Amino acid sequence: MTSSWFQDPTLLAAMLGALLPFVSFVLIMVFTRPYPKLSATISVAAVSVSVICALFLLGRHWHLEHPIQYTTKWLVSGELYVPFGFMLDQLSLLMLTIVAVISFLVQVYSLGYMAGDPGFSRYYAFQSLFAWAMMTMSIAPTMLQFYIFWELVGLASYLLIGFYYEKFSASEAGKKAFVMTRVGDIAFFLGILLVLLNFGNLNILDMNSVDVTARMSPALITLCAILIFGGVAGKSAQFPLLTWLPDAMEGPTPVSALLHSATMVAAGVYMFARIFPFFSKSATAMTLFLAIGMITMLLASTMAMVTRDIKQVWAYSTISQLGFMVMGLAAGSYFAGVFHLTTHAGFKALLFLCSGVFIHAYETNDMYEIGRQGGRGLKIPMVCMTLGAAALSGLPPFSGFFSKEAIMGGLAGLHNPIWLWGGLLGAFLTAYYSFRLIFLILFPSKIKEPHHGEHGGHGHGDDHHHAGLYWVMAWPLIILATVTLVLGLFQTPLENFLVGHYGGAEGHGGGHHAWLLYVAVGLALSGVGLAWLEFGRKGASQVGFVERMEPVKTLFAERWYIDHFYRLFLDYVIYGIFSNLFTRNDRQVIDGGIDGICRATVGGGRMLSFLQSGMLQYNLMVMFAVLALVALYFFF
Amino acid sequence: MEFANFPYLSTILFSCVVGLLVILVIPAERKMLIKWVSLVFSGIPMVLSIYLFFAYDKAQGGLQFVEKVLWVDSMGIYYFNAADGFNLPMLMLTGIVLFTGVLTMWELELRVKEFFAFTFLLVAGVFGVFMSMDLFFIFVWYDVSLFPMYPLIAIWGSTRKEYGAMKLTIYLLAGSALILPAILYLFVNSGLNTFDIVALMQPGVFTPFQQKFAFILLYLGFGILAGVWPFHTWSPVGHVAAPTSVSMIHAGVLMKLGAFGVLRVAIFLCPEGWQYWAQLMAVLATCGIVYGAFVGLAQTDLKYVIGYSSVSHMGIVGLGLATVTVDGLNGAVFQMFAHGVMTALLFSSVGYIYEKTHTKMIPELGGMSKIMPVASGYFILAALAGIGVPCLASFWAELLVFISAFKTYPVRGALAICALVVGALFMLRVVQRTFYGEKNEQFEHLPDLTFVPGIPRMILAAVIVLFGLFPSVMLDVIQVASVPFINGLP
Amino acid sequence: MMNLWTLFIPELYCLLMAVVFFGLAMSASPNPRRDYFAALFMAGVGVVVALACVRLEGTLFFEAYRVDLFSQVFKVMLAMGFFLVVCLCTELNGIEERHHPEFYLFLSTCTLAMMMLVSSVELLTIYVALELSSYSLYILVPLRRGDGIDVEAGIKYLMVGACASAVMLFGLSYIFGVTHTTYLVEIVQVLPSVIGTPAAIVGLLLMLCGFFFKLAVFPFHFWAPDVYQGAANQVTAYIATASKVAAVAIIMRVVALSGGNSKYLVDVLVTLSIASMTLGNLVAIVQKDMKRLLAYSSISHAGYVLIGILSMSASGYASAIFYALAYLVMNLCCFLVVVKVAHDGSDLKIAQLAGLHRRSPLLAMALMLAVFGLAGIPPTIGFTGKFLVFAAAMEKGYVTLVIIAMINATISLYYYILVVKAAYLMESDEELPGLPVSIPTKVLTVVLVTVMVVFGVFPHHLLEVARAAARALM
Amino acid sequence: MNSLTTYLFLAALLFSLGIFGVFQRRSLIGMLIAIELMLNGASINFMAFNRFLAPDPIVGQIYTLFIMGIAAAEAAIALSIIVAVFRRLGSINIERAQELRG
Amino acid sequence: MNSVQSLIQPQVLAQIGFAGIVALTLTGALIAVFPRNILYNILGLIVCLTGVAGIFVYLGSPFIALMELLIYVGAICISIIFAIMLSRPLHLSLPKRALPKVGLALGVGAAVFIMLSAIISRTEWQPAAMRSSDWSIATLGAYLLTRYNLVFEVISLVLLVAILGAIIIAGYARRSPS
Structure with missing residues (x-):
């Protein structure tokens, strides 16, 4: 093993990619905290290396036959052997790449967004911590390592949400996020303990093998699956543990983009995909997950329809999309779920980063206010956000369309049509609330005139400096927008890459029902149309149909009183x-x-x-x- | 003297004793000299204990660095020190906490000489218990380590110090009222006329009934010091009253003495009693875990919070011991170490804050992160370790304990695991109220921890992180002792 | 015959001391320094003499008097106790100066009586020796210069003592009636066979009363607090140490008579032991006066010693001997502090110890160690003593007794800690000057502390001596 | 009638009367007198055993003799202290001597 | 006549005399204990001790009886009387009786008596196997100088100590402070 350290480029790349951010974290915390520039440099440099490594790995193993595993002893206690290592297969390579790329983009974006913040160094330290934890989690070979870094990801999330710790709401939100996800994690932990005790092994590949059914009774598998799904529910904000995610928007916007939309919250879905074969051994559990996914999706959509906070909308949409992914996976469409995860990561990061620009420029989260202050003046973000919203709504030809269609296809393959109808309703609502936001900013009822320029007028620092910052923030937007545009076209190569591994896992795409395509697009378009009617057209009252029904509005705005409970x-x-x-x-x-x-x-x-x-x-x-x-x- | 036979353990012990004597000789006015002497004499045990930890031959296993001298012929008492996988981590812990404790009290001005003299007496006792393999000496050192607590708390302490000191001392020594009879009972009934643990732990020396009877006495006696529920109430009260370094040593090391006593005396000598009472132990430990977390939720005094978290964490140790498995033992010993370092760091940070702000009431603080980020950072790190964040030392310990507990006692294990949520809730609540939020104007001018006073905290934090990242360094040593022990059980 | 007289040398030496002081008492003008140095010198020589005679063995006075290791060890302890008490007499302010020679005189006669007591093996000799020692103390108690509590203490002491000795005498008569002899050697042969008869056992019990009175075992303890408080500090020191040691010795001799096979006697001793411990410890908690506190502590220690004795085994007796010695040293150390702090000879309230750590760190430390020793905390000799005693009891299977005794030890800790608290924590209201501690006193303190700790940590040799002595007793 | 037990009962009676006297007499001298009764009870015991049981009829007599001597010494000391008590407290009522308590 | 004769038979006389002496002793004891006047008590003690001396005669030792009279009645009682007389008001104070106290005292005294009676009656008193009948005073003297030599010496010391003590405590040194 030791001899191959430097000889095997795969191992070297994996190690470098995963561990460098940790080194950067330690360096920043211990030495360079007083020097913000240096800290940022270290962090970005580290994550750049990670991106390179990830892309290198992806390229090198594009035609991977068998998963590659490297493990070394981390801990031995009696019979228990806890390895530490890497497992590279299609899924983990994909996830690694997503995480690395988005982390990199967000960190670059943050150079502008966070400029001048007193906690600049700390911010980058936490970012590095997150990158390390997330990447190591992605390529974990065992569920235990997965769990460990899963927890660390939670920690990073806690620290980043509470980044503005002087604000009570921020620290409160951080605490809430941590505790609530921990509730799920406890179930997760119990689940893997049960697996460990009954199966004797936590290696992901072993768990996914057919061996499991021989060693564990079906009831036990169901129990374990449900318990482990608790972790998914916590991390991916599924019902009933969904309320922490909207609050988590108290963190800096890049954080929301990175953690609470693109990567961390997707970890739950990732785990679902990771041990998809294990889960799919229990039909009962899968049905339950389907239900949970749908409830989550619909609940979150309704909430998104009434909020005025721009980040909240994306947060709710994140929840609902996660629910959608869970539905997709639970419906047995392995590829569809993962594909949606990938595309979602792209366009949701894009959406958040765009809103970040608005928030940064107008120092408000209220979409009405942003619109009123001339939000549409910020061209690049505006365009990008519209693109993102379109992707989110599943309009062709954006990436979201493809992935959504894949999931719809999966749902249509199920016997019970209710799942499909639920999904379609979700698609409609999604389109409605995303374009509600877009139209509100694009066509505000009245605009405060004195606004000028592309970069807002709230003026700290001189214009030149400001412009530089703006472009630092803009470039990641453009890159992400590009990704959103083109990613959909890569559906087939990705599918080959991913599903080749599981040998055409159970009914991935379902049949391609042509009518479904039209129905879905039609529903999305009608959602957009409804939004146009109510918010976009000239002289629209800019009051949604839900908002007219006071009790329903309150119910939605209060998040179905889950938080109260x-x-x-x-x-x-x-x-x-x-x-x-x-x-x-x-x-x-x-x-x-x-x-x-x-x-x-x-x-x-x-x-x-x-x-x-x-x-x-x-x-x-x-x-x-x-x-x-x-x-x-x-x-x- | 041959180097291989150099009496390391005695050197550790006697550097404390000699330190004590030297301090007694120095005039009380020369405070700086006293502090330097203390530092030197606390450094020796730390260095040696760390050296021993790494010098221990894991392949060979068993007792090493043995020193055995016949002490009292007619009673079969031996001066018998040895190191095995169980006590090496403890020795290292004591060395580290002592050294950092002395550094933490560098600013002390009040009755310096007496303070360090008592501290050394205390620590000599602690080292003695950890390294001794003779029942008589274990008891002697055990008591030696307890009674200096009284003056240490009562003179240099704070909130309700006399009450706290008295309660703590009497309560803990009440535990020895059960231990001594049990030890004598074992001594008498063995018929071997020896206090040598190695000789007494041979199978068949004690009948099952004797083991059961002695075990429960020993468990309760040592358990009081280990903070076993419901005998834990001295712990919060005592911690609140104690000065910083005493809290560190006390919560960090002394509580481990109790758990270690259960392991070394009760479990070693009465394995059948252990198996018999394990159910009860598990119940009490689970109660402690859940209860400590819930009570911690309602506290408003930082030290109370830590005190109750200690109750909860020591419950984990107890749960590990109750499982009668290798993993459980490993986890328990590791948790002793991890909790020791972690609590020392917590108290150390709180000590700094208290020293500057003169309050440790949570509602009066707030926003401390803004004012003293470094000191807060250490606290937060330790708090995170306390709630079992991975890659910090105590995570591994908890993991092992929970795995084995869940295996052995599914319901109790699951309950204890669920208490992790409450634990997280209450620790984060404290962190939030104390360190986050609006900063308190009246403390704004207070200085943050600078480099030199930060050294002890840095050492502790480094230990937490290092053993969190590389747990096998610790576990490989513990393994050497626990695996043969469990395999040798009847 | 020459040989026989050598056996009697320690006693003769005490008698000589008494004569010398008698002579000094005759002199017209009081001269405390001279008396003190004479006493110190002679007491010191006394220790040497006792030590020199420790290996002697033999019988005297027609078998009524036995010199063996047991008795000689106790004689050494008595001589040491006497010497140490004399050491405390540098400022004998509690007693009028012209009475100093008489004070030393009665101390000598008392020591003499106790030495005879530990060697006597005939009932009448025991009785008379006991009375001699008691009378000396009866006289010493009201010798104090004071406000009347001394005579009150004296009369209470005397009344309780007289009752106890009458009871004891009554018991002796029954023993005589049952065994027809007064020689312990013969009684030992007869008594175990008739121990079941009421007269024998109750006689033995009544006989023990006299010694229990000396040792202040419940219910014969009532004099102790009053006398401790009422007597001059040095006298109290003597009563608390030397006289207790002698009582332990003679109780051991008498209990050994029963041959160890009387469950009834054991039960009674267990009861009394527990009662003594509990009562002494509980009442000590509420005391304010240092000497009174020590009195109650001595009551409880009587209980602990009884544990060793009632084990009625070689190791039990050995442990009791060890315990007696430990108690002697620790108590003397306490009294050393009491005498030095209350150097005007007044009573010492616990609160008056306040600030001692500043006034004299050495004394404070000595007090703390002594007090923790009394509480049975290692590494002091007090712990070792308790340990041995409990081990002996455990050998006989008295688990409950040991646990109760340990719980008692815990309770006792409370008031001992109060003393430490006073000395170490409390600051006196008014600024008290430092306590001048002379070099000899310092040396003495250090020696006592060293003895306490060293024999606590290295009990081996002392224990061997105690075991040898116990074997001689059996 | 003239048997051992008669004497023993007599002695016990004297002893008990002595005890009773010690308890209820407040005068110190009264207590002293009662104690003398107790001692005499013991003496009678010795003499009785001496007469009826003992192998050697001298021993009991010697005991009695010595008891007298001891009693005399005791009386001397007691009386002197009583006188001192009287001088200090102005009374020989034992209940006045209550300063030491608790 | 017969009955009178029988009355003056030696055994019967002895019996009557014994009864009388016992009665005397007990009466004396009661007087010594009960009355509140200290002088009655001392007289009662004298009566009682005289009775005890008589009992000693019955027990075969006129010598001891004589000693009893000499030492007890002659020395001790007289010294008590002297003490009373020398300290003038001593006999004047007549403390009141407190009934509860007397009751308690009676109870405890009775308990002790019951205990002793039980012992006496339940014990089988065995005489020694070999009994010498040497009651001579010469032997007694010899014993004092041989077997009880030490005690004999010591009791002199006891008396010396007692006298010295008495002198110091009650003697010239103790002037009342007033």
């Missing part, structure tokens, strides 16, 4: 009952008991000291009485 649960059950009760018990029963014993002892001393009353004769009486008693004891 959690808050109440936390306040009343966790704090109110358990914490309070235990604390009281601790103070009063346990500690009070101990103190009581002590007091009783001292009190006993006080009582007994009355024996020593100074009355000699009574003392003598005690003396003789005891003597008599002791002697009497002898007779009985």
